[in-house]
Amino acid sequence: MLRFALQRLIYAIPTVLVLATLTFFLMHAAPGGPFDRERALAPQVRQQVEAAYDLDKPVWRQYLIYLGRLCHGDLGPSFQYPGFTVNELIASGFPVSLKLGGLAMLLALAGGVTVGAYAALRQKRFGDYASMSLAMTGIALPNFVIAPLLVLFFALGLGWLPAGGWEAGQWQDMVLPVVALALPQLAYLARLTRGSMVEVLRSDFIRTARAKGLPERTVIARHALRPALMPVVSYLGPATAALITGSVVIEQIFSIPGLGRHFIQGALNRDYTVVMGVVIFYGVLIVALNFIVDLSYGALDPRVRQR
Amino acid sequence: MAWRRLSEHRAALVSLVLLVLIALSCMIGPWLLEWSYDELDFEHVNTAPAPETGHWFGTDSVGRDLLARTLHGGRISLLVGIVATLVSLSVGVVYGAVAGYAGGRVDNLMMRAVDILYALPFMFLVILLMVLFGRHLVLIFIAIGAINWLDMARIVRGQTLSLKHKEFVDAARVGGVGPYGILRRHIVPNLMGVVVVYVTLTIPQVILVESFLSFLGLGVQEPSTSWGALVNDGAADMETAPWALAFPASFLAVTLLCFNFLGDGLRDALDPKDR
Numbered sequence: 020m021l022r023f024a025l026q027r028l029i030y031a032i033p034t035v036l037v038l039a040t041l042t043f044f045l046m047h048a049a050p051g052g053p054f055d056r057e058r059a060l061a062p063q064v065r066q067q068v069e070a071a072y073d074l075d076k077p078v079w080r081q082y083l084i085y086l087g088r089l090c091h092g093d094l095g096p097s098f099q100y101p102g103f104t105v106n107e108l109i110a111s112g113f114p115v116s117l118k119l120g121g122l123a124m125l126l127a128l129a130g131g132v133t134v135g136a137y138a139a140l141r142q143k144r145f146g147d148y149a150s151m152s153l154a155m156t157g158i159a160l161p162n163f164v165i166a167p168l169l170v171l172f173f174a175l176g177l178g179w180l181p182a183g184g185w186e187a188g189q190w191q192d193m194v195l196p197v198v199a200l201a202l203p204q205l206a207y208l209a210r211l212t213r214g215s216m217v218e219v220l221r222s223d224f225i226r227t228a229r230a231k232g233l234p235e236r237t238v239i240a241r242h243a244l245r246p247a248l249m250p251v252v253s254y255l256g257p258a259t260a261a262l263i264t265g266s267v268v269i270e271q272i273f274s275i276p277g278l279g280r281h282f283i284q285g286a287l288n289r290d291y292t293v294v295m296g297v298v299i300f301y302g303v304l305i306v307a308l309n310f311i312v313d314l315s316y317g318a319l320d321p322r323v324r325q326r
Numbered sequence: 327m328a329w330r331r332l333s334e335h336r337a338a339l340v341s342l343v344l345l346v347l348i349a350l351s352c353m354i355g356p357w358l359l360e361w362s363y364d365e366l367d368f369e370h371v372n373t374a375p376a377p378e379t380g381h382w383f384g385t386d387s388v389g390r391d392l393l394a395r396t397l398h399g400g401r402i403s404l405l406v407g408i409v410a411t412l413v414s415l416s417v418g419v420v421y422g423a424v425a426g427y428a429g430g431r432v433d434n435l436m437m438r439a440v441d442i443l444y445a446l447p448f449m450f451l452v453i454l455l456m457v458l459f460g461r462h463l464v465l466i467f468i469a470i471g472a473i474n475w476l477d478m479a480r481i482v483r484g485q486t487l488s489l490k491h492k493e494f495v496d497a498a499r500v501g502g503v504g505p506y507g508i509l510r511r512h513i514v515p516n517l518m519g520v521v522v523v524y525v526t527l528t529i530p531q532v533i534l535v536e537s538f539l540s541f542l543g544l545g546v547q548e549p550s551t552s553w554g555a556l557v558n559d560g561a562a563d564m565e566t567a568p569w570a571l572a573f574p575a576s577f578l579a580v581t582l583l584c585f586n587f588l589g590d591g592l593r594d595a596l597d598p599k600d601r
Contacts, residue, residue, distance in 0.1 A: 159582035
């Protein structure tokens with residue numbers, strides 16, 4: 020198990036390094052600098068500003084300085100919000116995004132597994148076809164179509180919930196964004212669970228469990244559900260990545276002050292360090308989650324470790 | 327054989343017909359319409375759909391005909407979908423086939439590289455690319471194609487591994503065919519079944535990514551448009567003009583659904599062991 024963990028950890032390091040390098044050089048290859056304004060700065064001011072941000076040094080020096088700071092977890096100062104560091108911006112936006120994404124993940128998991136298991140138990144009957152067609156629709160409909168439709172119906176039509184905003188995190192504000200963010204993942208997880216559950220229900224050990232007279236409830240909960248959830252566990256990594264990507268759009272639609280909005284703002288303002296910081300932050304987050312998922316997968320299924 | 331199995335799959339068949347209809351109307355439609363996608367009709371600004379005005383889908387906030395714009399947007403969305411998928415297809419097939427056929431250390435190294443790239447938050451990198459280098463259609467093709475080849479490479483590699491020990495490959499090798507010839511003549515043609523299925527499932531993903539970019543205002547530029555950009559415009563004033571959201575959104579949704587159903591149907595038809 021320890022060897023397995025170490026091996027996984029060794030893959031994680033180059034991933035982060037590739038990411039940091041890629042973002043750094045992309046940013047520097049781009050035409051236009053962060054201090055290109057309509058009115059040019061006086062040469063001396065420009066020189067001083069560039070010196071303050073190390074922009075006057077050769078690119079390879081800047082790269083090394085950046086990597087060195089990164090090792091200490093320092094993402095540098097923001098170019099567009101003077102006085103703020105990227106760490107502070109992330110610290111202000113991330114809790115909001117985390118709450119949104121965490122709730123959406125819980126909803127997607129609980130809903131997806133329930134619907135998928137239900138469909139598998141009703142295989143080739145009406146309940147199966149109905150729920151799987153709905154799931155297909157959920158997968159095909161992107162977040163940014165679902166979200167306005169939800170707003171149109173529940174906020175503008177029925178007036179039950181607010182159409183946007185995130186004041187002090189009231190639950191009414193959270194319902195629509197969380198649902199809109201969760202639905203596509205819920206649909207995908209439902210299909211995934213149904214597929215593996217159908218497979219498991221056909222296997223010999225389920226027949227044995229039934230043959231020895233266990234009640235159907237025990238057979239499903241104890242014997243069928245657990246192996247059927249293995250693909251779900253391995254999908255958690257990509258699901259997180261999808262939720263993070265989706266949150267950018269959802270935060271935009273519902274005007275939620277999360278990290279996704281900082282990212283888009285930073286990208287539009289050419290705020291190099293903010294954009295790089297957010298990409299690397301999310302990259303490390305995804306890599307870390309993948310690592311945890313791999314470990315738990317190894318713990319749940321001994322066959323994975325022995326390969 | 328495969329065709330017969332596909333035609334038994336009703337949902338897939340209906341999807342195929344619908345897709346052909348949508349594609350044809352996007353290709354031919356704009357020539358038959360009274361209005362072009364960037365023409366302003368000052369007499370009808372923000373009007374609801376009505377045949378009397380000549381705007382079957384209504385007009386947008388500056389008086390452009392939404393039917394023409396939806397069809398033009400479809401052209402762009404489908405074009406991006408197909409071209410970017412072709413990019414990812416060519417990269418993925420070559421990479422996967424080479425890795426699988428070479429085997430051993432080369433394979434190991436190449437697949438580790440894929441694993442590493444796989445963990446990157448690619449959507450963010452694409453956004454970064456769009457912001458840095460301007461919103462160019464060719465760049466969209468390349469950027470999106472560059473995300474999607476990873477899956478293709480993995481699938482193709484797996485398939486190649488199982489193919490390369492088949493008798494006909496041994497026979498070709500004994501007959502003196504070099505590795506390049508074997509890949510080109512014997513391995514790649516036999517991959518086509520899997521690849522076709524995967525392509526039908528990649529196209530909607532790519533359309534989705536493009537719409538995502540356009541929705542954030544980072545995709546195609548005005549006055550040109552795509553379904554994602556139209557949905558974004560429509561969502562902005564859906565209270566007063568719901569038709570501006572409804573038509574492009576339903577075109578987008580129906581197209582994505584159809585590709586998904588078709589892909590499922592093709593998988594069932596080409597891969598009987600899955601049933």
